[in-house]
Amino acid sequence: MRNQNVILDTSVLVALINRNDPNHAWAVREWRQLKPPVLTCEAVISETCFLLMRKYLIEAVFEMIEVGAIAIAFNLQEESSNIRILMGRYESVPMSFADACLVRMSEQIGNSAVMTLDSDFKIYRKHRNEEISVIQP
Numbered sequence: 001m002r003n004q005n006v007i008l009d010t011s012v013l014v015a016l017i018n019r020n021d022p023n024h025a026w027a028v029r030e031w032r033q034l035k036p037p038v039l040t041c042e043a044v045i046s047e048t049c050f051l052l053m054r055k056y057l058i059e060a061v062f063e064m065i066e067v068g069a070i071a072i073a074f075n076l077q078e079e080s081s082n083i084r085i086l087m088g089r090y091e092s093v094p095m096s097f098a099d100a101c102l103v104r105m106s107e108q109i110g111n112s113a114v115m116t117l118d119s120d121f122k123i124y125r126k127h128r129n130e131e132i133s134v135i136q137p
Contacts, residue, residue, distance in 0.1 A: 001035045005109050006135065007102055008040040008070065009116035010047040017052060017060045023117055026137045030115065037071035038115070041105065043098035045072070073109065074101055093120055106132045 015027035045065070049058045064070045076083070079101075086100040095103075099120060106112050107126040113133035114121050121134045 005112040006038045007114045008038045010044045011117035012115045013048045036069045039073040041074035041101040043101045
């Protein structure tokens with residue numbers, strides 16, 4: 001079991017649920033090492049549902065939330081100005097809305113790592129200059 005708070009990105013959630021994803025085996029192995037709940041935001045859930053686009057796959061996402069395997073740990077109402085600043089700072093990358101939410105979560109949640117397949121998290125910084133701990137293949 002990992003001793004970190006894990007913040008889940010879209011890419012890993014899609015890989016975990018979609019058996020045809022090239023990173024499925026890695027995602028399953030990593031998922032088995034996690035202590036629930038894994039943390040994420042509504043933007044990740046939205047992207048995941050859009051990318052999966054099959055009812056039975058989308059239902060798996062909601063089941064994970066309902067059983068407490070995934071917890072939504074972000075309040076956009078309270079964080080909108082911080083998200084706007086982050087997206088502006090990384091405009092040249094560009095930073096997606098979901099990525100901005102995850103970066104902000106990494107600033108708020110101590111002892112955390114972002115589980116992602118996205119290499120942009122090696123570019124992003126929390127608190128302007130601190131590396132974000134990532135879990136990647």
